[in-house]
Amino acid sequence: MVKRGEMIRMKFRKIGKLVCLNAILLIMTIGCRPNTRMDESDYVLSEENQLIVYTSHKKEIYEPLIKAFEEQTGIWVQVYYSGTTDLLKTIEENKDAFVCDVMFGGSAESLIDSEAYFLPYKCHEYDHLNTQVFSENYMWTPFSNLPLVIITNNKTVYSATAPRGWEDLLGSVWEDKVALANPQISGSSYTAIAMLQQLLRIDDELLVDTLMVQIGGEGESSSGVAIDNVASGRKQIGITLETTARQYIEAGENISIIYPIEGTAVIPDGTAILKNAKHIENAKKFVDFTVAKDTQEMLVNRFYRRSVRDDISCNENLPQNIVIMNFDVNWASENKEHILETWKNKSK
Amino acid sequence: MVVGFIIVAVIPLIIICTLLVQSFKIIFSGEQKQKASETQNEINITVVDAFEIFNKTVIDIENNPDIIDFINATDNQERKKTYSALYSETDEKKELMEVNIYDSQGICKYSTDTLPVEDTLPLNWGILKKATENPEEISFLEYKKYLKNDKDETLLLGAKPIIKGNELLGFIVLEFHDSNFDKLFQGIYNSRNVIAIMSEYWEEIYISEIKLKESITEELRTRLFNHQEVEVSINGYKPYIFELPGTSFSIVLLQSEILSKNNFKSMYQIIFIFAIISLLLSLLVTKALSNYLISPVKQLSSAMNETKSGNFDIGIEEVREDEFSILYRDFNEMTHTIRKYNQQSIQNEKDLNEANIAMMHAQLNPHFLYNTLDTIKWSGVINHIPEISTMASSLAKILRMSISVDKFISLEDELSLVKSYMEIQKIRFDNHFKYECSLPDELKEALVPKLIVQPIVENSILHGLMESEEGLISVTCYHEGEVLFIEVIDNGCGIDKFVLENLNSKGDNKLKDHIGFYNINKIISLSYGDEYGLNVGLNKESGTRVVIRIPLIIGKENITLS
Numbered sequence: 001m002v003k004r005g006e007m008i009r010m011k012f013r014k015i016g017k018l019v020c021l022n023a024i025l026l027i028m029t030i031g032c033r034p035n036t037r038m039d040e041s042d043y044v045l046s047e048e049n050q051l052i053v054y055t056s057h058k059k060e061i062y063e064p065l066i067k068a069f070e071e072q073t074g075i076w077v078q079v080y081y082s083g084t085t086d087l088l089k090t091i092e093e094n095k096d097a098f099v100c101d102v103m104f105g106g107s108a109e110s111l112i113d114s115e116a117y118f119l120p121y122k123c124h125e126y127d128h129l130n131t132q133v134f135s136e137n138y139m140w141t142p143f144s145n146l147p148l149v150i151i152t153n154n155k156t157v158y159s160a161t162a163p164r165g166w167e168d169l170l171g172s173v174w175e176d177k178v179a180l181a182n183p184q185i186s187g188s189s190y191t192a193i194a195m196l197q198q199l200l201r202i203d204d205e206l207l208v209d210t211l212m213v214q215i216g217g218e219g220e221s222s223s224g225v226a227i228d229n230v231a232s233g234r235k236q237i238g239i240t241l242e243t244t245a246r247q248y249i250e251a252g253e254n255i256s257i258i259y260p261i262e263g264t265a266v267i268p269d270g271t272a273i274l275k276n277a278k279h280i281e282n283a284k285k286f287v288d289f290t291v292a293k294d295t296q297e298m299l300v301n302r303f304y305r306r307s308v309r310d311d312i313s314c315n316e317n318l319p320q321n322i323v324i325m326n327f328d329v330n331w332a333s334e335n336k337e338h339i340l341e342t343w344k345n346k347s348k
Numbered sequence: 349m350v351v352g353f354i355i356v357a358v359i360p361l362i363i364i365c366t367l368l369v370q371s372f373k374i375i376f377s378g379e380q381k382q383k384a385s386e387t388q389n390e391i392n393i394t395v396v397d398a399f400e401i402f403n404k405t406v407i408d409i410e411n412n413p414d415i416i417d418f419i420n421a422t423d424n425q426e427r428k429k430t431y432s433a434l435y436s437e438t439d440e441k442k443e444l445m446e447v448n449i450y451d452s453q454g455i456c457k458y459s460t461d462t463l464p465v466e467d468t469l470p471l472n473w474g475i476l477k478k479a480t481e482n483p484e485e486i487s488f489l490e491y492k493k494y495l496k497n498d499k500d501e502t503l504l505l506g507a508k509p510i511i512k513g514n515e516l517l518g519f520i521v522l523e524f525h526d527s528n529f530d531k532l533f534q535g536i537y538n539s540r541n542v543i544a545i546m547s548e549y550w551e552e553i554y555i556s557e558i559k560l561k562e563s564i565t566e567e568l569r570t571r572l573f574n575h576q577e578v579e580v581s582i583n584g585y586k587p588y589i590f591e592l593p594g595t596s597f598s599i600v601l602l603q604s605e606i607l608s609k610n611n612f613k614s615m616y617q618i619i620f621i622f623a624i625i626s627l628l629l630s631l632l633v634t635k636a637l638s639n640y641l642i643s644p645v646k647q648l649s650s651a652m653n654e655t656k657s658g659n660f661d662i663g664i665e666e667v668r669e670d671e672f673s674i675l676y677r678d679f680n681e682m683t684h685t686i687r688k689y690n691q692q693s694i695q696n697e698k699d700l701n702e703a704n705i706a707m708m709h710a711q712l713n714p715h716f717l718y719n720t721l722d723t724i725k726w727s728g729v730i731n732h733i734p735e736i737s738t739m740a741s742s743l744a745k746i747l748r749m750s751i752s753v754d755k756f757i758s759l760e761d762e763l764s765l766v767k768s769y770m771e772i773q774k775i776r777f778d779n780h781f782k783y784e785c786s787l788p789d790e791l792k793e794a795l796v797p798k799l800i801v802q803p804i805v806e807n808s809i810l811h812g813l814m815e816s817e818e819g820l821i822s823v824t825c826y827h828e829g830e831v832l833f834i835e836v837i838d839n840g841c842g843i844d845k846f847v848l849e850n851l852n853s854k855g856d857n858k859l860k861d862h863i864g865f866y867n868i869n870k871i872i873s874l875s876y877g878d879e880y881g882l883n884v885g886l887n888k889e890s891g892t893r894v895v896i897r898i899p900l901i902i903g904k905e906n907i908t909l910s
Contacts, residue, residue, distance in 0.1 A: 016355070043572055043578045043579075043589070044575075045572050045573060045575075050573065052573075058494075059494060060494030063492065063494075064474075064492070067490070067547075067549070067551065068473065068474070070548075070549045071478070071489070071548075071549075076549055076550075076572075076573075077549075078569070078570070078573045293472075294472045294473055294477075297470070297472065297473070298470065298473050301470060302470070
């Protein structure tokens with residue numbers, strides 16, 4: 001009799017436990033449901049309609065272009081913005097994975113450095129392109145021609161005393177007064193440094209030392225900050241791309257452009273398709289778009305850039321003929337790591 | 349049982365509270381959705397009305413020769429006239445938009461604003477390109493100025509080409525500023541209900557709340573690209589996305605969640621805390637209840653344990669007034685009784701010891717007596733005086749028996765002792781009486797306490813037969829079942845009635861003169877219990893009759909006092 005009573009008690013306990021467990025599970029499921037009842041599949045972006053772009057162009061350049069591209073093609077573009085070095089580093093670190101479809105931006109020598117990660121593509125307008133530097137294997141496509149120029153602050157620098165060229169810029173008068181972005185961050189800044197080295201034919205150590213004296217440090221945190229410093233008067237002169245300088249002038253900033261008498265490097269920036277791109281067709285369309293006549297005309301008219309096309313002359317506000325220096329882009333790209341290393345060491 | 353209490357305290361609470369919270373959530377989100385839907389309708393109506401105005405304005409301008417014929421006019425007078433025509437068309441709509449007229453080269457010729465946002469617009473790019481591609485309707489394109497940020501930004505442009513015949517005369521371009529949108533949606537949006545307009549590709553055109561500029565659409569876009577759920581809360585707002593009819597734009601309606609995820613989290617936390625409190629309370633109650641019910645049982649059990657180890661001095665205090673007090677009372681009575689019994693037992697043992705000691709006191713150093721008696725006996729034998737040797741040897745026998753440690757001897761031995769005693773007495777009293785003894789064979793080995801019969805016989809001699817000439821003492825032994833009877837009958841004068849009563853009452857009154865009886869009775873009752881003992885009575889004819897009743901035990905082993 002005792003045993004039976006015990007068995008019954010055990011049974012009740014079991015049932016009780018089951019009931020409790022079930023109740024708890026029920027509650028949890030009820031709890032979960034309302035959230036997922038919302039229609040989640042109303043918004044679906046198909047893969048064919050996507051393009052992922054890494055860009056180092058400023059927003060005022062890439063955004064209108066991207067929007068126009070979207071309008072024209074119906075492809076949705078997701079843009080990630082950062083400095084050239086940063087982006088290329090991310091691409092390198094994830095070289096076996098997918099990070100983006102297109103690298104939009106970056107001067108020629110940085111693109112040359114990273115050719116291993118790109119997919120070769122000969123754009124439709126290839127025959128119309130004309131640049132000092134280009135990729136023989138179509139690993140990247142040039143976008144715009146960018147001469148380096150000297151800028152001066154109007155309030156503190158008079159045309160009489162302004163540097164006429166690069167040698168003047170490196171004079172002791174301008175010690176601590178030169179604005180130049182840290183080449184470890186800014187691609188265009190490195191290009192300027194490489195160009196100076198080729199012009200002056202001095203070794204890396206001396207080059208870095210000299211520049212750091214002129215800059216008064218390791219350089220501004222971005223090319224934007226560098227030009228801001230000249231515009232605001234914190235620094236008196238600087239080195240930047242012609243296009244950026246012109247845009248600032250258009251915006252009413254107090255700077256002037258000087259085209260160096262020795263000549264200057266006109267290095268194109270470019271666009272490249274990634275080897276691991278997921279949306280290759282869309283990427284190709286984008287590359288074609290960047291060198292299309294309409295787009296290149298926009299570059300010239302609105303952004304004061306020089307087109308890479310041979311059938312478009314530069315903006316009428318810019319000097320048509322400027323002295324162009326022979327720039328060995330391969331040498332620049334080979335030497336990049338060493339110069340940057342030296343710069344880093346001397347920065348401490 | 350504790351587990352049961354806990355479950356009952358906690359589980360229903362959690363279940364009910366969770367159900368409440370969930371149903372609240374559901375009802376609440378239902379209401380939110382309802383509200384959103386209403387707002388959506390409002391917005392749709394507003395926008396549709398606005399579009400009608402845009403269209404009408406554009407058509408009016410298109411069909412106004414005072415304007416379109418003078419797009420390229422340079423004469424100030426003509427221009428003034430054109431301007432007034434333009435103003436009259438656009439006067440009431442100043443709040444909604446600015447109207448610009450561009451020529452066929454994309455140069456702005458007229459503007460209802462002080463300055464148009466762009467002096468020239470490219471033909472092959474942007475809004476004019478789109479307008480050229482869609483000449484039948486107004487094309488819209490978002491606008492953004494980067495380097496120079498105006499206070500009241502232009503966010504959107506709308507344009508339509510002016511075509512007369514087959515010739516493109518120019519463009520009507522509508523400018524929409526931030527303030528225009530604010531005005532348009534006035535009354536619908538507030539800090540809790542935020543309205544945003546997105547382009548076809550979900551880029552932000554306008555948002556009514558400055559603080560949220562750019563961030564909302566960016567988040568929505570990212571979710572879209574990452575295939576995540578889009579209409580989930582952002583920054584404490586629940587987004588509702590719907591397309592604007594007649595355009596490629598989408599409106600995002602952001603309803604601030606009055607009860608955010610955090611609020612619900614807090615609610616669940618509170619439920620949890622209450623569950624814990626409930627748990628603690630139930631534990632306390634369980635403890636109190638168990639104290640009330642279990643501790644008395646424990647008390648009782650431990651008290652009983654004490655008694656197991658022989659301690660009967662304990663008792664339980666009765667402070668309660670329920671069934672447990674009854675138990676306590678009964679327990680206390682039990683221990684009391686046992687205590688009493690123990691005390692009685694101890695007392696009995698004490699008494700027996702006393703009797704033993706009393707007996708031992710009566711004994712002298714035996715060996716000296718033996719030797720002397722032996723010498724007397726041999727002296728009697730040598731000197732041919734048989735009475736002396738008889739008396740000496742009988743006395744020695746009696747002494748030997750009374751000295752021996754055996755508390756119990758065989759009936760045969762006891763009666764031989766009585767015989768020896770009688771031999772002495774016969775010589776002393778000059779054979780004035782006779783002694784008879786009958787002992788059946790089967791009772792010879794019956795065990796009896798030592799010196800149980802002799803005192804009775806002595807008593808008969810001393811008190812009964814003092815006056816008689818022909819005294820007779822007979823000892824008869826018989827048994828009935830398991831009881832052994834030893835009768836001692838004398839034909840003397842009979843025992844005094846008063847004394848008789850005292851003796852038979854078995855009371856503790858120790859009559860001085862009859863201390864022998866008392867002792868025998870005591871020995872018997874201690875050895876065998878109260879139901880056995882002496883019975884003294886008068887003989888039928890004359891004399892006294894004493895019956896000893898003891899259990900019949902045959903054997904040679906020592907028996908201990910039971």
